[in-house]
Amino acid sequence: MQRIKDTAGNYILGDPQGALTPRLFGLDVVVTPAMGIDKFLVGNFRAGATLYSRWNSRVEISSEDATNFRENKITILNESRVGLAVKAPLAFTRGDFSDQVTDLTS
DSSP states (O other), X not given: OTTOBOTTSXXXXXXXXXXXXXXXXXXXXXXXXXXXXXXXXXXXXXXXXXXXXXXXXXXXXXXXXXXXXXXXXXXXXXXXXXXXXESOGGGEEEEEGGGSOOXXXX
């Protein structure tokens, strides 16, 4: 979306060489490798879904393994248990930018 221009050749979201904060319509944009190139997901997450946390993040560090001890290494385990319940699926929409019309004048 940062590279889309209007008919006058101006960038819709501002100059890409400037300091552009990742926000659209006053809302934060979350960049994630989980979404493929040219894909998007938009939704009302507060109303449409709930994040349940069973545990807080837990970190364990160990150097007791024989291999770790000999090679002067440590093993770090970080885990958390969370679940996302989507209670209102109609609060979300996903799509593909390549399917969208790029002519913004119509």
